Amino acid sequence: MSTGFASEVLGRFVAESRWDDIAPVLRQEAKRSILNNLGCGLGVAKDPAVTTALAVMRNFSGAPVATVIGQGVKLDPMAASFVNAIACNLLDYDDTHLQTVIHPTAPVAPALLALAEQRGFPGAAVLHAFLLGGEVECRIGNAVSPGHYARGWHITSTCGTFGAAAGCAKLLGLSAEQTAHAIGIAASQAAGLVENLPTAAKNVGVGNAPRNGILAALLAEQGYKAAPASIEGPLGFARATGDAPDLAQITEGLGARWEIARNTYKPYPAGIVFHAVIDAALALREELSAAPDSIASVTVAGDALLLARGDRVVNNERDARVSIHHGAALGLVRGRAGVADFEMPAVTDPALAAFRAKVAAKLDESLPRGAARVTLRLADGREFQRTVLHPRGSFERPMSDAELEGKFRDNAAIGGFHARADAGIAALSGLDGAPDVTRLMASLA
Amino acid sequence: MSTGFASEVLGRFVAESRWDDIAPVLRQEAKRSILNNLGCGLGVAKDPAVTTALAVMRNFSGAPVATVIGQGVKLDPMAASFVNAIACNLLDYDDTHLQTVIHPTAPVAPALLALAEQRGFPGAAVLHAFLLGGEVECRIGNAVSPGHYARGWHITSTCGTFGAAAGCAKLLGLSAEQTAHAIGIAASQAAGLVENLPTAAKNVGVGNAPRNGILAALLAEQGYKAAPASIEGPLGFARATGDAPDLAQITEGLGARWEIARNTYKPYPAGIVFHAVIDAALALREELSAAPDSIASVTVAGDALLLARGDRVVNNERDARVSIHHGAALGLVRGRAGVADFEMPAVTDPALAAFRAKVAAKLDESLPRGAARVTLRLADGREFQRTVLHPRGSFERPMSDAELEGKFRDNAAIGGFHARADAGIAALSGLDGAPDVTRLMASLA
Numbered sequence: 001m002s003t004g005f006a007s008e009v010l011g012r013f014v015a016e017s018r019w020d021d022i023a024p025v026l027r028q029e030a031k032r033s034i035l036n037n038l039g040c041g042l043g044v045a046k047d048p049a050v051t052t053a054l055a056v057m058r059n060f061s062g063a064p065v066a067t068v069i070g071q072g073v074k075l076d077p078m079a080a081s082f083v084n085a086i087a088c089n090l091l092d093y094d095d096t097h098l099q100t101v102i103h104p105t106a107p108v109a110p111a112l113l114a115l116a117e118q119r120g121f122p123g124a125a126v127l128h129a130f131l132l133g134g135e136v137e138c139r140i141g142n143a144v145s146p147g148h149y150a151r152g153w154h155i156t157s158t159c160g161t162f163g164a165a166a167g168c169a170k171l172l173g174l175s176a177e178q179t180a181h182a183i184g185i186a187a188s189q190a191a192g193l194v195e196n197l198p199t200a201a202k203n204v205g206v207g208n209a210p211r212n213g214i215l216a217a218l219l220a221e222q223g224y225k226a227a228p229a230s231i232e233g234p235l236g237f238a239r240a241t242g243d244a245p246d247l248a249q250i251t252e253g254l255g256a257r258w259e260i261a262r263n264t265y266k267p268y269p270a271g272i273v274f275h276a277v278i279d280a281a282l283a284l285r286e287e288l289s290a291a292p293d294s295i296a297s298v299t300v301a302g303d304a305l306l307l308a309r310g311d312r313v314v315n316n317e318r319d320a321r322v323s324i325h326h327g328a329a330l331g332l333v334r335g336r337a338g339v340a341d342f343e344m345p346a347v348t349d350p351a352l353a354a355f356r357a358k359v360a361a362k363l364d365e366s367l368p369r370g371a372a373r374v375t376l377r378l379a380d381g382r383e384f385q386r387t388v389l390h391p392r393g394s395f396e397r398p399m400s401d402a403e404l405e406g407k408f409r410d411n412a413a414i415g416g417f418h419a420r421a422d423a424g425i426a427a428l429s430g431l432d433g434a435p436d437v438t439r440l441m442a443s444l445a
Numbered sequence: 446m447s448t449g450f451a452s453e454v455l456g457r458f459v460a461e462s463r464w465d466d467i468a469p470v471l472r473q474e475a476k477r478s479i480l481n482n483l484g485c486g487l488g489v490a491k492d493p494a495v496t497t498a499l500a501v502m503r504n505f506s507g508a509p510v511a512t513v514i515g516q517g518v519k520l521d522p523m524a525a526s527f528v529n530a531i532a533c534n535l536l537d538y539d540d541t542h543l544q545t546v547i548h549p550t551a552p553v554a555p556a557l558l559a560l561a562e563q564r565g566f567p568g569a570a571v572l573h574a575f576l577l578g579g580e581v582e583c584r585i586g587n588a589v590s591p592g593h594y595a596r597g598w599h600i601t602s603t604c605g606t607f608g609a610a611a612g613c614a615k616l617l618g619l620s621a622e623q624t625a626h627a628i629g630i631a632a633s634q635a636a637g638l639v640e641n642l643p644t645a646a647k648n649v650g651v652g653n654a655p656r657n658g659i660l661a662a663l664l665a666e667q668g669y670k671a672a673p674a675s676i677e678g679p680l681g682f683a684r685a686t687g688d689a690p691d692l693a694q695i696t697e698g699l700g701a702r703w704e705i706a707r708n709t710y711k712p713y714p715a716g717i718v719f720h721a722v723i724d725a726a727l728a729l730r731e732e733l734s735a736a737p738d739s740i741a742s743v744t745v746a747g748d749a750l751l752l753a754r755g756d757r758v759v760n761n762e763r764d765a766r767v768s769i770h771h772g773a774a775l776g777l778v779r780g781r782a783g784v785a786d787f788e789m790p791a792v793t794d795p796a797l798a799a800f801r802a803k804v805a806a807k808l809d810e811s812l813p814r815g816a817a818r819v820t821l822r823l824a825d826g827r828e829f830q831r832t833v834l835h836p837r838g839s840f841e842r843p844m845s846d847a848e849l850e851g852k853f854r855d856n857a858a859i860g861g862f863h864a865r866a867d868a869g870i871a872a873l874s875g876l877d878g879a880p881d882v883t884r885l886m887a888s889l890a
Contacts, residue, residue, distance in 0.1 A: 052667045056660070060523045062505045078505045152685030157633070184641065188602070188650040191636035193672075195681035196629065201671035204664065205633040212653070215501070219649065222497045226646035227638075236640035240597030240686070 164213020184226020609658020
């Protein structure tokens with residue numbers, strides 16, 4: 001299993017994997033990932049970034065066989081998955097593979113659901129292909145991290161293309177060799193830049209991942225080939241986009257240890273390193289029931305990354321999602337941190353703005369990545385402190401199934417699809433026994 | 446004109462350019478580039494690499510409004526330009542911008558012709574947009590060369606995406622700001638690896654350039670934005686794919702000195718550094734009329750690049766196109782080097798195989814890049830020598846309009862379209878006065 005070119009090893013792994021050998025906990029994680037992801041898509045169905053992508057792509061679509069989430073229309077699988085991936089990842093409220101900061105599901109699941117809807121593949125095949133595609137995506141991501149992202153590559157878009165190609169190859173029943181070529185063809189399509197992340201150009205990279213992953217698998221099915229060393233060769237993907245890959249990260253324990261099982265889900269639509277800030281603030285509010293006016297000042301301590309990203313003036317929604325000040329203010333003033341709490345009315349809310357000004361950031365290098373310590377001083381001089389090492393939704397403190405269902409319902413309600421949320425949850429829950437994805441996709445239409 | 450972010454400077458240049466200000470020599474070069482390119486597409490219309498791309502893409506196409514060259518079908522502009530770019534660049538027999546080794550026309554012209562066919566844009570608008578798109582493509586290519594290709598980036602695919610986006614932006618009449626965003630959105634889609642060049646995966650990168658360039662322009666038209674420093678920023682295109690860009694190469698003399706006017710066309714479907722070998726061998730054959738049997742040995746001298754790429758055993762068509770031995774043999778044995786002379790019957794022709802064994806390669810560092818010296822020794826001991834510094838088709842010795850028309854006819858005949866070659870030449874010749882591209886595209890259908 002572990003010898004040969006990277007794309008060959010992965011091709012064999014994907015082609016030879018059997019659903020019967022997939023442990024129940026993994027099957028459940030696949031459902032959790034997809035539930036979390038689809039909810040994010042429903043929540044932003046009316047966002048102009050999504051409707052614009054749809055408006056452009058609907059003129060470049062073949063037979064309308066694949067559901068565009070929350071839009072009441074279908075497109076061909078490439079076009080539908082382009083729009084759906086953009087929606088599901090739009091707010092970065094979806095899932096995170098922490099070692100790589102890949103959002104694993106958005107590039108992969110939309111491709112598989114669209115292809116399955118077109119061709120009538122059963123639900124279990126989709127879950128199986130998702131786990132395999134996600135595994136390929138995260139393992140290639142591990143092999144090129146951290147140099148890849150540091151050089152400017154939006155790793156969700158780039159490695160997502162591999163994941164979509166590998167997952168589609170499985171769904172199409174390609175041979176090990178064809179799957180290796182699909183992965184190699186993906187290498188010539190992987191793109192997306194960190195520089196563009198604050199703009200809509202980010203969406204194009206994310207949307208292209210499933211769109212081009214489908215194309216890679218279909219071309220490989222028809223005989224298109226790629227170079228054997230497309231990933232690790234001297235002029236291949238890994239070196240072109242960063243450093244020489246650590247190939248052991250691709251092959252070691254493949255099929256025994258699953259990277260996709262290390263997926264995490266966000267309870268708050270904020271940058272993931274800010275979740276500990278919000279958690280600590282929420283806990284202090286619950287503990288003290290202190291009125292905002294009674295709080296004189298707040299100090300948030302964290303590592304260098306937290307400060308580098310989060311010590312900023314908040315002028316817009318994007319700032320709010322990566323602000324120490326806004327996160328602490330939401331926890332202490334509003335006692336919640338949902339989607340609406342990061343939108344413009346919250347950004348310009350005078351109570352939140354005034355409270356943000358009371359919050360100071362402080363470096364504490366003794367705190368690990370992702371942790372935060374919130375200290376508040378009341379007007380009467382008393383101080384209270386809460387340290388969160390592992391926030392809700394972290395790998396160490398995962399969201400429960402019930403919490404994920406609650407998040408799905410919340411997102412559905414935000415998008416105006418509250419009435420259909422239970423149908424979506426039920427369809428996904430039964431997906432491994434479903435003859436096809438019709439019921440699930442109908443609940444999202 | 447020359448201050449601001451790179452995408453802004455280019456956006457203003459493209460949006461503000463007026464056809465009336467374009468010199469006749471440039472207009473003619475646009476026609477020469479497109480004639481040369483379309484002929485290459487006609488020649489390979491029956492190649493499985495092309496028909497496979499069509500077979501996959503026809504299931505993912507909207508309304509069939511854009512001609513697929515030599516296939517008798519139309520697809521939507523994205524799908525048609527994907528197939529057409531693959532065809533026009535398949536054998537690398539198309540054009541070359543020597544400073545960057547970009548094939549400038551294949552990623553740009555198919556996008557423009559498809560969009561023009563869909564929307565009824567006039568011929569002059571296509572020629573104008575081609576010059577502007579090609580200029581953006583070559584100037585960004587200059588700015589990232591040589592580090593970009595050396596790192597593994599197939600520069601035709603990557604920079605071609607920018608060229609297609611900029612050209613489509615012009616055709617659509619986008620503002621300077623929208624054009625800058627289209628260029629920035631292209632940055633998040635630019636992909637294609639040198640490692641994959643010996644395989645069909647190369648085609649996918651080339652085909653994606655116009656397909657994604659169209660998408661970039663249409664999304665920018667609808668309001669999608671990109672980061673201002675998408676090209677030169679610390680996490681932008683240039684640094685992610687190589688070194689810091691030499692921004693002066695983008696802006697210096699923009700609109701006064703045209704990089705696209707430095708385009709060159711190949712008389713032989715071989716790697717461009719082998720053209721001097723073929724020319725020298727052809728000249729010696731003409732001079733001596735020596736029968737192959739009377740030639741005892743041949744020595745080909747050239748620089749390190751020629752030897753590194755061309756001193757090889759010839760097992761297949763790809764080897765033949767980059768072989769010192771095959772090039773010399775064609776010149777001296779067959780007295781020609783057309784498309785058929787690099788196909789499998791020529792590879793396995795016993796006369797050519799025997800002659801290739803008589804050819805030795807020798808390093809001569811005094812010879813410049815692209816030059817060659819061929820020395821032949823007859824069986825009777827006499828020696829003859831010919832040195833070619835600038836082969837036919839080089840910038841210093843360009844192919845004439847008549848030679849380009851002859852190449853177009855040859856290519857059309859190879860593809861089985863001999864009867865329509867004159868109609869295509871006439872339509873392209875009159876393109877600047879044509880109300881639309883209907884006549885041209887009908888001649889290629």
